[in-house]
Amino acid sequence: MNMIKLFILFMTCSVSVVAWGGTAAPDPRVLWKEIQTLQKNHAIMSGSIPYQVGSRMADPYTVDLANALAQSSIHSAGGILKVTRYADGSLVVKENFNVNKQLVGITAMLKAANFDPTDRNWVMASYNPAGKVLSFGKVGSCIACHVLVRHQDLVFAPPPTQLLPITTWKAFFPKQEINPVYVALIKHHPEALVR
């Protein structure tokens, strides 16, 4: 093991101990602080790019963030599509932006040991831009869609690497208008569709 790997290991271990050591269900406020740190550090998730294409007109731009534990899970597996298990303490975040690229909502998934073994121990959370908790915990509506990539431990790869059919989006969000740019992406990358 070289020095860089040792350093990453040290950093990731210390982060998990400081933030979530021993807590099965973290406090939503503590999680919000952790999300703010990722935002401040522009901790873009491996494979994501700023303002990538979102599926809905309400939030046609998105940015994915990840903490050091999630990033090292991705790197050591050789990419998001190959991750079968994220390390405990992994945090992934999706920022949603409207047409004017203003932040309109934030969703997050935190891997907390023993939290929800049936669905891979992810704490699902959503916040408004000011940090108000909109949903938190074992959120069935989030999990129902994310289990489509159970083999990837419930974490999707960002577009255009992975895309969901419009019928799936419509089934979950019947009243939402779909982003035509996302529809075009599907046309160009039919192989990326998760079925």
Ligand code: HEC
């Ligand atoms: C209809 C399906 C669907 C529903 C419902 C859904 N998501 Fe997602 N989510 C996705 C897809 C597809 C992506 C990948 C797009 C991207 O990364 O921008 C994603 C991305 C994410 C990410 C970034 C990590 C990743 O998997 O790429 C987080 C965090 C997230 N969602 C959390 C949530 C939470 C929390 C809820 C519930 C409040 C939720 N999602 C509801 C489909 C869904």
